[in-house]
Amino acid sequence: MSTASLAFSGAGPIAAATRQRVLDAAAALDYSGPNPLGRQLRRGRSGIVGVVVGDSLRRAFRDPVSIQVLDGLVSTLGPLDLGVLLIPGSSDPSGPAVDPLLETAAMDVAVIMWGGTTDDPMLGALRRRGTPTVLVEGQPAPDVASVGIDDRGGMRRATEHLLELGHTRIATVTLPFDRCRSEGLVPSDRLDHLDWEITRRRLSGVTDAGVTPTAIWATPASLVEHGRTAGVALLSGPERPTAIACQSDLLASGVVLAARELGLRVPEDVSVSGFDGLDLPWLAPDVLTTVVQPLAEKGAAVGQAVADFLSGAGPSVRELPVTLRIGTTTGPAPDVS
Amino acid sequence: MSTASLAFSGAGPIAAATRQRVLDAAAALDYSGPNPLGRQLRRGRSGIVGVVVGDSLRRAFRDPVSIQVLDGLVSTLGPLDLGVLLIPGSSDPSGPAVDPLLETAAMDVAVIMWGGTTDDPMLGALRRRGTPTVLVEGQPAPDVASVGIDDRGGMRRATEHLLELGHTRIATVTLPFDRCRSEGLVPSDRLDHLDWEITRRRLSGVTDAGVTPTAIWATPASLVEHGRTAGVALLSGPERPTAIACQSDLLASGVVLAARELGLRVPEDVSVSGFDGLDLPWLAPDVLTTVVQPLAEKGAAVGQAVADFLSGAGPSVRELPVTLRIGTTTGPAPDVS
DNA sequence: GGCGTCCCTCAAATCGATTCGACCTGACCG
DNA sequence: CGGTCAGGTCGAATCGATTTGAGGGACGCC
Numbered sequence: 192m193s194t195a196s197l198a199f200s201g202a203g204p205i206a207a208a209t210r211q212r213v214l215d216a217a218a219a220l221d222y223s224g225p226n227p228l229g230r231q232l233r234r235g236r237s238g239i240v241g242v243v244v245g246d247s248l249r250r251a252f253r254d255p256v257s258i259q260v261l262d263g264l265v266s267t268l269g270p271l272d273l274g275v276l277l278i279p280g281s282s283d284p285s286g287p288a289v290d291p292l293l294e295t296a297a298m299d300v301a302v303i304m305w306g307g308t309t310d311d312p313m314l315g316a317l318r319r320r321g322t323p324t325v326l327v328e329g330q331p332a333p334d335v336a337s338v339g340i341d342d343r344g345g346m347r348r349a350t351e352h353l354l355e356l357g358h359t360r361i362a363t364v365t366l367p368f369d370r371c372r373s374e375g376l377v378p379s380d381r382l383d384h385l386d387w388e389i390t391r392r393r394l395s396g397v398t399d400a401g402v403t404p405t406a407i408w409a410t411p412a413s414l415v416e417h418g419r420t421a422g423v424a425l426l427s428g429p430e431r432p433t434a435i436a437c438q439s440d441l442l443a444s445g446v447v448l449a450a451r452e453l454g455l456r457v458p459e460d461v462s463v464s465g466f467d468g469l470d471l472p473w474l475a476p477d478v479l480t481t482v483v484q485p486l487a488e489k490g491a492a493v494g495q496a497v498a499d500f501l502s503g504a505g506p507s508v509r510e511l512p513v514t515l516r517i518g519t520t521t522g523p524a525p526d527v528s
Numbered sequence: 529m530s531t532a533s534l535a536f537s538g539a540g541p542i543a544a545a546t547r548q549r550v551l552d553a554a555a556a557l558d559y560s561g562p563n564p565l566g567r568q569l570r571r572g573r574s575g576i577v578g579v580v581v582g583d584s585l586r587r588a589f590r591d592p593v594s595i596q597v598l599d600g601l602v603s604t605l606g607p608l609d610l611g612v613l614l615i616p617g618s619s620d621p622s623g624p625a626v627d628p629l630l631e632t633a634a635m636d637v638a639v640i641m642w643g644g645t646t647d648d649p650m651l652g653a654l655r656r657r658g659t660p661t662v663l664v665e666g667q668p669a670p671d672v673a674s675v676g677i678d679d680r681g682g683m684r685r686a687t688e689h690l691l692e693l694g695h696t697r698i699a700t701v702t703l704p705f706d707r708c709r710s711e712g713l714v715p716s717d718r719l720d721h722l723d724w725e726i727t728r729r730r731l732s733g734v735t736d737a738g739v740t741p742t743a744i745w746a747t748p749a750s751l752v753e754h755g756r757t758a759g760v761a762l763l764s765g766p767e768r769p770t771a772i773a774c775q776s777d778l779l780a781s782g783v784v785l786a787a788r789e790l791g792l793r794v795p796e797d798v799s800v801s802g803f804d805g806l807d808l809p810w811l812a813p814d815v816l817t818t819v820v821q822p823l824a825e826k827g828a829a830v831g832q833a834v835a836d837f838l839s840g841a842g843p844s845v846r847e848l849p850v851t852l853r854i855g856t857t858t859g860p861a862p863d864v865s
Numbered sequence: 866g867g868c869g870t871c872c873c874t875c876a877a878a879t880c881g882a883t884t885c886g887a888c889c890t891g892a893c894c895g
Numbered sequence: 896c897g898g899t900c901a902g903g904t905c906g907a908a909t910c911g912a913t914t915t916g917a918g919g920g921a922c923g924c925c
Contacts, residue, residue: 197883274633277602291609475785540914564912879912893901
């Protein structure tokens with residue numbers, strides 16, 4: 192048995208001839224290689240990384256940002272012989288707080304993409320199980336690894352860009368505020384109930400630049416249609432803003448579409464900026480002014496954090512830089528009449 | 529130990545008080561529930577379904593069709609306590625034919641989405657391991673379960689719709705033809721080298737309607753930009769077609785965008801039809817004429833096929849119906865001058 | 866008191882691979 | 896010819912749970 196084991200795993204000294212003899216015998220006996228379950232039990236490793244995709248899968252997968260990070264992650268994990276197990280995030284508040292997979296599935300490390308609200312019950316479940324955890328875009332905690340970007344600085348740069356163009360009436364369209372994901376103008380007292388870390392940080396970037404938005408519009412998800420709704424509302428109301436800083440590219444492109452529908456020229460009548468740095472072919476010929484984040488690299492950084500855990504290192508915290516890309520959707524502020 | 533096992537699994541007679549005692553003791557000892565690996569080994573089941581997403585993840589995930597099917601699948605698998613392990617498909621021809629995960633990962637059933645070319649090496653690997661397999665949109669084989677839709681009939685209906693509107697010069701834009709995914713006009717001799725089942729079937733639908741396309745344009749993937757390229761090429765050449773039947777909605781929407789760019793009116797100058805029945809908000813105000821396939825239901829059918837395997841039933845074959853949805857992108861053929 | 870039912874304890878087998886040490890065999894070298 | 900070493904065989908322990916069967920209190924009921 193020891194020899195057979197060596198023949199398959201290749202770890203340890205074994206003559207090529209013996210190896211072949213073992214393999215032939217295996218074929219004759221219809222033995223198709225070691226049973227992964229036995230191997231995993233012995234090794235104490237499953238080779239599986241559980242990835243919680245922020246939302247219901249449908250919503251998460253409609254978001255190119257998650258997709259590209261996931262892609263980068265899988266590319267990094269593949270060579271390490273690690274597989275990705277999809278775990279649905281908490282979709283409806285009526286059901287159980289965490290997916291049963293999170294409690295029972297075999298996994299060596301967990302990754303929480305789009306990392307959640309501050310008091311995430313998922314973190315508790317993982318801590319209880321003793322599963323090392325990597326948090327993407329969440330609030331760093333002492334015992335979990337984090338990967339994030341400079342949301343706050345990026346948004347500040349984008350806002351400053353608008354200021355330099357002479358804009359003074361700047362509105363902003365944000366990612367979801369909280370678990371109930373309500374849509375619409377945010378009254379100032381709700382700013383305290385903002386438990387979605389990423390939204391908070393990007394919002395802080397705007398105020399960091401010294402701007403008090405003329406309006407803050409929260410959306411239920413980062414989707415074009417919600418951007419459109421926001422754009423229509425903000426641009427057809429009184430005291431029209433001359434610039435709208437959006438917290439994602441999908442929202443921003445929705446706002447651009449809304450402006451076009453309302454007969455407004457971009458950027459002559461209204462400037463629009465985004466966040467993420469996606470390719471948006473259907474916006475042609477416009478190119479969105481946006482804060483570019485390194486998505487594939489972010490996925491790779493998550494993979495690295497996973498690898499670190501598996502090699503025994505402690506949790507790491509990593510923040511990736513962002514850059515401002517100036518496109519055709521921002522321009523000098525119009526004369527306010 | 530037996531009692532402890534019963535306390536956690538709940539299978540078998542156990543008094544509530546004892547159960548609580550066990551749970552308390554577990555908490556005191558920092559025991560966080562049964563180790564999944566031990567359980568899996570004993571049970572002989574991993575509770576994992578390996579899902580091969582057609583392409584590289586990035587490409588697969590940019591395709592809303594795969595996403596929605598995957599979403600339907602996960603929704604069905606969740607209640608069965610099954611998890612989805614992502615397995616990248618064969619992306620580059622230089623690398624290994626199948627991902628190592630497919631050979632070594634623990635999984636009870638495998639699903640091949642967007643089910644591949646006729647001579648798929650992945651099927652061979654799975655057969656060798658004895659893993660039951662569900663094929664989505666592939667060529668049914670005796671020992672694998674299949675889930676598909678009536679591609680051929682659907683495309684036939686769409687083509688007949690164009691015929692009824694008086695079109696005679698009908699071109700078609702197809703999904704990839706083969707593994708090398710070349711882009712452009714397809715010479716007639718390449719029709720024999722079509723080893724992508726889904727492309728073949730949808731193409732057959734066109735000829736079933738009695739139409740010989742004036743041009744067949746193959747794309748490298750189902751993406752808006754490839755549709756745009758195809759549209760520009762087909763619509764700016766000589767002998768412009770008056771209708772273009774596309775094999776996917778994303779391709780069709782690219783063609784619509786191309787037509788708009790070229791100053792052609794849709795549907796007055798050119799009619800465009802798609803396939804899949806996606807929501808395409810950015811195409812507004814147009815609504816694509818398309819063949820609607822039940823995507824979530826397809827995912828559920830795959831989940832059912834998986835469940836069937838696990839309950840000991842043999843492979844099943846299922847074909848779901850499609851319906852033609854008439855939108856605003858098809859209209860009467862213009863007078864040919 | 867006798868009997869049956871519940872529920873618990875205890876011991877042991879099993880799932881399938883990995884890994885360790887002891888031991889044996891040739892081959893090769895000095 | 897003795898010593899070393901690479902490589903192979905053999906036996907046994909281990910990973911952690913599930914499951915089965917035998918046995919034994921406790922309790923209620925007649």
